[in-house]
Amino acid sequence: MSDAAPALIIVLITILLPPVGVLMVAGCGADFLINICLTLLGYIPGHIHAFYIEYVYFDRRARAREGALTGRRAPAVYSERVQNGGNTGYGTM
Template sequence: MGAVSAIFLILITILVPPIGVFMVAGCGADLLINILLTILGYLPGHIHAFYIEYIYYDRREQAREGRFQAQRAPGVYSERVQSGGQGYGTIVQPAGY
């Protein structure tokens, strides 16, 4: 995703938080949680959606830099978000192990 896609994602998330979560995490537990939070109140849905997107982009940047985050982000159930969209959580072990 480029800068234009990220801005588009942010605008969608401002209008309808579950669609933003769906675009980053896919259909799963994170989407269901966000739908329920949005029904309970518009603000909790936004907070959760932007948290999911922040984790996704942060992990994606770390993967680009060659860093690996061993700890799972709390409250995030999507492997796609946990890995920053890099291989759905699969990691190639370095040679010699």
């Protein structure tokens, strides 16, 4: 399975339910709660936030694999999982 398949599945889920897409990428935390509130305020703000979180996650994931991940934090992203591109750092030297 290529890397594009999981991203495509998450995007399709996000189109239907933005908070579920954020939950899958960021976990249950501040980003998820913010997305629920934005989705309740309007479907479009929820989508914008969800796709931004997913973009940051997949971009940082690709950069981490290349070894090009910088220490700069993405603005308005509170999940460490998203900030690190899913890399928790355990088992590394």
